[in-house]
Amino acid sequence: PDTPQSMSDGSVEEGAAVADEVMAALERNGVSFVGLPGKKDAKKEGSGRGGRLQLPSTVRIDIPASNPGRAALKVWEELVNVLRKDGADPAAAFVHRKKVQHAEKNIRDAFMALYRGLELLKKFSSLNIKAFTKILKKFVKVSEQQRATDLFSQKVKTSSFSTSDKVLQLSDEVESLFLKHFAGNDRMVAMKYLNPQQRKSTHMITFLAGLFTGTFVSLFIIYTILAHASGIFASAGDTAYKELVYHVFSMFALISLHCFLYGCNLFMWKSTRINQNFIFDFMPNTALTHRDAFLMSAFIMCTVVTALVINLFLIDAGVSYPNAVPGALIVLSAGVLFCPFNVFYRSTRYCFMRIMRNIIFSPFYKVLMADFFMADQLTSQVPLLRHMEFAACYFMAGSFRANPYETCTNSQQYKHLAYVISFLPYYWRAMQCLRSYLEEHDVDQLAHAGKYMSAMVAAAVRFKYKATPTPFWVWMVLISSTGTTAYQLYWDFVKDWGFFTPKSKNLWLRDDLILKNKFTYYVSMMLNLVLRLSWTKSVMKIPINKNETRLLDFFRASLEIIRRGQWNFYRMENEHLNNVGKFRAVKTVPLPFQELEMY
Known part of the structure; x- marks a missing residue:
């Protein structure tokens, strides 16, 4: 042996x-x-x-x-x-x-x-x-010197880069x-x-995306008619139901909107020949296409509206615990996300969970392009995290049995957790910048981390103003939020998008542009500026009821996601043209060996 x-x-x-x-x-x-x-x-x-x-x-x-x-x-x-x-x-x-x-x-x-x-x-x-062949053909056409062209052509054909195998x-x-x-x-x-190889797209994905979109529109109309007929959204309606529907529907609607805008980004990147799979280091045979993103968006909305219609029917029928249906929808969504079988875009789901792990445990993981790009998306999804907090509290505390939704909203721990959640994405992103600074020794990374730290300070001041709305804290909100907004706008325009390049041939832009119409860039800059000022609503006392306040908050959250969608395109355009992230076409992979010294 x-x-x-x-x-x-x-x-x-x-x-x-x-x-x-x-x-x-x-x-x-x-x-x-x-x-x-x-x-x-x-x-x-x-x-x-x-x-x-x-x-x-x-x-x-x-x-x-x-x-x-x-x-x-x-x-x-x-x-x-x-x-x-x-x-x-x-x-x-x-x-x-x-x-x-x-x-x-x-x-x-x-x-x-x-x-x-x-x-x-x-x-x-x-x-x-x-390229040499085309240049020589052009030279012959202009100068009519065939002999000189043959000499150059012979040099090219016998050069090492042409003949070496x-x-x-x-x-x-x-x-x-x-x-x-x-x-x-x-x-x-x-x-x-x-x-x-790039995965071949089929017409079945397009058909399913259209089918789920039409189903969603039909079910949403049915739900609107049923809710209006039952009077459940009237001023004297079931407050607990309205709170639950608002948080659950907003949670899935914001996810669906983000998926839809990511699909629009994928479509625009493909149309303008921006290789996002190469930049993100995604495998071409498993990476999402714009049709896949549209399908996911339509399927999410179709599923959530179906659950809401079923929930409304159960309430009218007097069934016990009808509000458990949205909870079952959340459990089902989590089950699909963690499903180990090769269904529902398993490679994409696993990649998403791996990136989220890297973000949550920042700065202990090396920061890749996909990691900080996803972390930037999370900074625009703070309302989504708040909705997830309410849904988790509502169902984990068993509130759906007796509908005392105030158990969560009036809890002091709930309010403290809401404060933590509001600045958690900015903390993750700041930790990523610090990790990048330790590895690259680039001072810009420290300045980048300062942007997210200023956002955390502004969020803390706004929470304090909400608790004690005095004139002093109004001025503090205005000062802190204005400074943070100026910081963010500078980084958006100059660092992320590469605009305001000195002596550029395109006014206020950069020399290299992918879109032919420069007016589009100016409109996007103005839109980004306006949407960055959405925080002003927190200091404006608008006389509206609670339902209108909920709609306004959802509208603001949607506008922030739209702003992030357009930011994504210009950020990737700048990366594609100027390699601002200093990435290389071929990764340097160190071999896992070390020679030991013998004593």
Whole structure:
């Protein structure tokens, strides 16, 4: 039987063979390795393995502790190695199985990044050849000097970037190695990772989006007629029902509106050739299209209005606990979100939950483009979080049994939690900026964090004014909110959208614009300015009843989401044109190995 030592030796030999194979393939294509013995040195050594490349005898898996899970794993390993008797021997150190999985994923990502870079090199070469061909044709047409054109054409055709096949050879080598070690010799599986293709859109998605939209409109008309006939929304109607419907309907309506506007963003990005999947580092075969976003928006609204109609029928029939229907809708929505089966856009749902985890546990996770983009969306969804707070309190406290909705609204803990929720998205975003500053040492990140901290201060002052509406706090609201709004507008226009570029050929804009009509940019700037001033409603005493106040609050929340929708387009346009986030086309993936020093 094999002893553990022999099994370990076999694993080391197998790993060394794979490493030798990779480096030999790279060396055949002109890649040299600094600090490792070459073929001539290896032959002089006269070892049993001849001219094969040798790796250091003590190499340890090294995964950077870039998140809480990896940090805890590293602490556990160190603790186990300290307690082991053979902990002094680096070769016998304990390595957790999870760490090996991380290392394998890092190596796979490195292969994918290398293959992606080689594909970009091939496209760059072909585009340059085509560009030279078109330039020469234009030169012949203008100057009528065919002989000079033939000379230039011959130079181009014999140049290294046109005749060299090293990139093709190296690409084939990477593909074969990935096929062997990461795809089980299944080419279809390998190409899903190395060269994912855009998912083909079908007319069924368009049909379903139209079907759910028409169903929603019909059901909403039915619900409006039934509610008016029963008088439930009259001034003397059921207050608890109106509160519940307002919060549940607003919660799902705001989510649906955001999905719809994201679909509009996807459509505009596609129309203007902005590659958002490349910028967000999404897989093309699983990324959402604008039709998918429209379908999700229509399905959400169709489902929530269906639940409200059923709830109203149950109330008229005198059924016990009819208000449990909206609660069942919330539970069903959570079940769909966490569903482990490959239905209802599982890859998108899992990506959303992973991004939300990174946001909630900021600054412990590395900030990616998708992370801070989603965190910015949350800063516009503070009313949604407040609605979720009321719904959770209402159903978890069992208030739907006797309808005492005041249990939540009059609770002091509820009011304190509402205050925390109001500035929580700004706190997450500020922590992301601080994490980016620690990694990049960019002073702009500190200034960016200051924008969100000023928003937290303004929110706290407005809450204090709501509790004690005195003239002093009115002035404090005006001063703090005006300063925050000016800060936000500067960052929107100058940093995020790239406008007000000095000496730009487009007045108050930037030199490079994707939209042909410059008037659209000016209108968007004015709209952004007006919608940033929606906080003025908090200091205006408008004589309206409670139902009208609810409608006005919902309208303000919807306008903020619309403002965020237009912000999304110009932010991605600026990223596409100027790479303001300083991202690279090919990721640099460090290999998870570290050479140990022997004493």
